[in-house]
Amino acid sequence: MVELGHISLFLALIASLLAAVFGAMGKASETNKSILFATGAALFSFLTLIYAFLGSDFSVELVVKHSHSLKPIFYKLAGTWGNHEGSMLLWCLIMLIYGAAAVGVMERSELKTKALGVQGGMAFLSLAYLLFASSPFIRLDPAPLDGGGLNPLLQDPALAFHPPFLYMGYVGFSFVFSLAAAGLILNKVGSEWAKRARPWALFAWSALTIGISLGAIWAYYELGWGGWWFWDPVENASLMPWLVGAALVHSIIVTQKRGSMASWTIFLSVIAFCLSILGAFLVRSGVLTSVHAFALDPERGRLLLIGLMLVSGFAFSLFAWRGPGLKSGNEFDPVSREGALILNNLFLSVAAATVLVGTLYPLAMEVVTGEKLSVGTPYFDLTLAPLMGLLFLAPPIAVAMSWRVSDLSPILKRLVFAGALALAAGAAAFVMLAGKLWAVFGVAVGVWLIAGTLSDFVKRLGGGGVARIGKLSLGVWGLTIAHVGLGIFVIGAVVETNGRVERTFAMTQGETVEFGGWNFTFNGVNNGEGPNFYADRASIMAVKGSRSTELQPEKRYYPASGMPTTEVAIRKSLVGDLYVALGDPIRGEVNGWTIRASVNPMIDFVFGGVGLIALGGFVAFAGQRNRRKSVSKNTNLEDANLQEDKGVPVL
Structure with a gap:
């Protein structure tokens, strides 16, 4: 066989x-x-x-x-x-x-x-x-x-499904790239090309979203450090094509509806797939040390690099040949839907470049100077976080704009309630998060995204109210779900990052400690056995008021590979997770172990928000498929675009 x-x-x-x-x-x-x-x-x-x-x-x-x-x-x-x-x-x-x-x-x-x-x-x-x-x-x-x-670290359900979804995203951009190359070869890039390419871009981007989220879930449950994103270079390798892909699924809208930004859309199609290949090179070449990476010999890394250069060289040569001759499209006012989508692309592209620099700069400096540098959370907090915070202010305004020229006054008036909710949420966050200004701004932005998106959704219902819900297009539903999910993610990420508290204890059997309002009683460690591992399993009773729960974190040892892993114990609630990991035995102490505990507020908002973003993308993809069938039967592309100008959303 x-x-x-x-x-x-x-x-x-x-x-x-x-x-x-x-x-x-x-x-x-x-x-x-x-x-x-x-x-x-x-x-x-x-x-x-x-x-x-x-x-x-x-x-x-x-x-x-x-x-x-x-x-x-x-x-x-x-x-x-x-x-x-x-x-x-x-x-x-x-x-x-x-x-x-x-x-x-x-x-x-x-x-x-x-x-x-x-x-x-x-x-x-x-x-x-x-x-x-x-x-x-x-x-x-x-x-x-x-x-x-x-590898025992890979024996986790989330990471089992992580590569297939990640590759559906990475490789999905390959077909968008193929369409871009074909369009350049034929010198036919415009509304019709964008109509054909848009569903593929939406599907690839949505699949990549799920792949990245599964990796984050795995890191949270399996690695035992309590976080979900570490700005690891391999994590960044998947984030870069995601950011460029997000810019692509927005820019391709302008090309499809207005015939504009064709050259830029083609460029993003090329960059998205080149970054996907770059990610494969970084993970597999051995140039990075990461729990996510396949450590390989440099020879195969060189072959991957040659492949990257061949594909990118072919693509950029085509782009240099045909790109300057692509049509520029219709003129438009800066205050318009086109202008908003260009702003969106600007911020997302700069964000991707920021991550690229932070990821590759240490590698470049090591090659040039021989010094090992580390670029981590402080760099990204200072550069990427403000950039994305400003970007997230735009969607509630952008979705309400019309093509070519728009008037901001009625849009802003309609969003007054959403703005008031955002300010109230920011004030509450100021009190709850001890005045951390970036956290306050993040919570306000998340609420603004949710309230502003729902305001636009209600407007689309018109006078029909709830009765019109079933008549709304999948495009409306996709846009609403994705943008609400983005708001939920922003709130969860900001609150979890700034509100997390953690502590490490040295405990002996029968000892009780207090942390985060919980009383932890350590009942000792028992031996366990699984199908292919042995385990030290702790029993910790956590009590808070009338609530009590037994937590059983483990240290597992896999004889076949000779590797240990940490299996955390988590108590979930609506407000967050109580997260406990078993550390190492204490030397000289009978039944003494280190215990690491943390309270992670609103962590499920992070994963749930990303899930909604992906769901919104898939719903929008389904809407594009249905629309293409409808267009082929009932009308031509130009008529369909005019219908969208009258109120069907842009995603």
Whole structure:
């Protein structure tokens, strides 16, 4: 079975090359068949690798390194992509699946054929790297009796689903890139191009949002430090394409509706995918030390860097050739929906550049001077936080603006109530958060986002009230859900970051300490055992008034890999989490352990808000799909855009 999977991967390589050649020649039918064949071959290959992991086939080197016979079956499955080679196979498969999806849903056109050709070419490069530098099908002879097991830190449900969603985002931007390259080759970038590209950009960005949020949830539950974002370089590697992708899904609106910003939209399409490849390089090249990174040899890192240069060189050469000749579109007043979306793009692009500098500057300085530098939270708090805070003031105003020229007076009057709520929330935050001004501003901005978005939603209901809810378009729902989610996230992030309190105790059995209004009684540590680990499991009784709960944090040890992990205990409530982690034994003390406890207020607002942002993106994507079907049946694109000018939202 493994040999069949290996051969199938070579067939996918050949079919991808044929798709690239046929696409360049403009042969639509042959290009479609090649993409579909390559996708089927890659899928079969991936399934054979899953078969090897589920069956504990220790004649396969990858299974030996990343699986174990006692590992739970779910993590055997996750082990398929919980490593460099397997995750690269998943990357190639998803890239081809996007191509196959385009074959199925896009109407026949020259743009589609050229885009599939570009997609096939990128799949060919990815598969060539996989087969000749990172093959997942290397055999061992003789085969060992058992394997080393998956990295224990990766044996978590959130991180099991994290790579597939992350790659759906990363690789999703590859097809937007392919459409951009095809548009440049054909010199046809305008409203029609944007109409075709917009759903792909929305889907990729929404999937990437989920992927990033799952990584944050994993960091919170699994690493034991109590936070959800550390400005780790690998975290930043996923944030950069997300920020550029957010700018793209807004700029593409202007290109679709008004024919403007075509050159800028194409540029963002290129940058989003180049940053995705940069993220893959940073994670896999070994240049970074991170709990998220696959530490690899420099040789494969150099190959990834060469791939990045080839793709970006091709893209920027095309852009330099065709970009200056793209139409500038219709003129508009700075105070207009176009002006608001340009402001949005400016802030998001500067934010992405800020993260890029903070991520790569230490690496550059180490290469030049040999000194190791650290750029962390203080840099991002001083640069990125104010920038995003100002950006988040704009959405409630921007969504109410009209195209070409707008009048701010009636919009601001309608938002007076939202402004009053924001000021009241800021005043409450000033009292509750001990006068921390940035926190006060953040809470006010979050409430402003929510109230302003709901104000626009109510206006769209018009005189029909609740009866009109079912008649609102998916575009309205997507915009409302995403912007409300953004407001909830901002409130949660600001309150959790500024309101978190934590403390470390040295406790012996029977001892009681007080923290955060809770009384903690340490009842000792017992030994436990799981399917592939041993555990020291503490029993801590937490009491606050009439409320009591037993918390059982663990220290786990995995014999196969020789690695320990921390499993935290969390008591959830509407206002936040009580978070307890078990530390190390105290030398010289019988039944003495260190205990780390924290109170994390409104932490679920962080994860729930991000979930709503992603949901809003997917709803908007569904709205675009439905709208395209409606447009093809009932009207032309220009008429549909005029209908949106009269009140259908921009997202």
